[in-house]
Amino acid sequence: MPVTVSLDGSVLTARLSGDIDHFTAADMRSEIDRAITMNPVSELILDFSAVNFMDSSGIGLVMGRSKLMSELGGKCSVCDPPAYIVKVMKLSGIDKLCPITGEGGVRL
Amino acid sequence: MKRCLNEMKLSFPARGENEAFARACVSAFIAQLDPYVSELAELKTAVSEAVTNAIVHGYRGRRDGIITMQVRLCSDRRVYIRIRDKGCGIADITQAMQPLFTTAPEEERAGLGFSVMESFTDSLRVKSSRGRGTSLVMEKTLRERSGDESVKDGVSNKSGRKSGTGSPLR
Numbered sequence A: 001m002p003v004t005v006s007l008d009g010s011v012l013t014a015r016l017s018g019d020i021d022h023f024t025a026a027d028m029r030s031e032i033d034r035a036i037t038m039n040p041v042s043e044l045i046l047d048f049s050a051v052n053f054m055d056s057s058g059i060g061l062v063m064g065r066s067k068l069m070s071e072l073g074g075k076c077s078v079c080d081p082p083a084y085i086v087k088v089m090k091l092s093g094i095d096k097l098c099p100i101t102g103e104g105g106v107r108l
Numbered sequence B: 001m002k003r004c005l006n007e008m009k010l011s012f013p014a015r016g017e018n019e020a021f022a023r024a025c026v027s028a029f030i031a032q033l034d035p036y037v038s039e040l041a042e043l044k045t046a047v048s049e050a051v052t053n054a055i056v057h058g059y060r061g062r063r064d065g066i067i068t069m070q071v072r073l074c075s076d077r078r079v080y081i082r083i084r085d086k087g088c089g090i091a092d093i094t095q096a097m098q099p100l101f102t103t104a105p106e107e108e109r110a111g112l113g114f115s116v117m118e119s120f121t122d123s124l125r126v127k128s129s130r131g132r133g134t135s136l137v138m139e140k141t142l143r144e145r146s147g148d149e150s151v152k153d154g155v156s157n158k159s160g161r162k163s164g165t166g167s168p169l170r
């Protein structure tokens, strides 16, 4: 499964895995959005610990979910991305909209 | 220009499945130069951006469009990658290369493909003509290998990932 979602109260964690590119992002997006609309979610955590690869399609995915959460009055964050993916994310400035945290919740 | 050590050419149809295929091919071929993990990741990302653009923009979902990819490995550790499509072409290249510019915002394109390609390679050249297609050339010189990977490539942490990467973003 490229996405596994788990709900803890109103906190939804979406664990992404494998490669995120234009081809795989579409399914990930609908999977996450379905979980957001079906549950009362105030916070979305995108768990990147099992992501092996990401190009700018992943930035679009994070930006889109972050926008959706802010429209719903909630928040969105990314946790545990591999170092090289942090680089791709920072290139976009997405970390200013959507905080990225590493091991132990440290802000990256 | 230094001697060409090896060369490959590949053509495949413009299908989303082939984004991963193109990355895997480049990665397997470049392995002959024994790149650092970070360099490999950067080149795979740049290739993924170029191939995705050919599929999404060049051929606009026309799955029978053909993409060609040529890779050369040179004796000075330079990697040359050319990716071409015969799709719709780019009307204004300067505008297309601006960070955040996209003609497909509704598909959640971030408009950062060219920025990623520029950041992760040493040079990027784009040629395009409307109605005829687009050709991209990217080049990157890989660092010399030293015996100890952790010295240059960042110390790997417990999960086996690299915690420091090579070229900083421009």
Ligand SMILES: Nc1ncnc2c1ncn2[C@@H]1O[C@H](COP(=O)(O)OP(=O)(O)O)[C@@H](O)[C@H]1O
Pocket: A056, B049, B053, B054, B057, B058, B059, B085, B087, B088, B089, B090, B096, B097, B101, B102, B103, B104, B109, B110, B111, B112, B113, B114, B115, B134
């Ligand atoms: N191969 C191509 N053929 C036609 N148009 C292209 C091609 N590559 C890029 N473009 C144009 O350049 C724009 C910017 O590309 P890019 O930086 O990769 O952002 P994105 O793919 O997110 O839109 C695209 O929106 C598209 O209009």
Ligand SMILES: [Mg+2]
Pocket: A056, B049, B052, B053, B109, B112, B113, B114
């Ligand atoms: Mg693109």
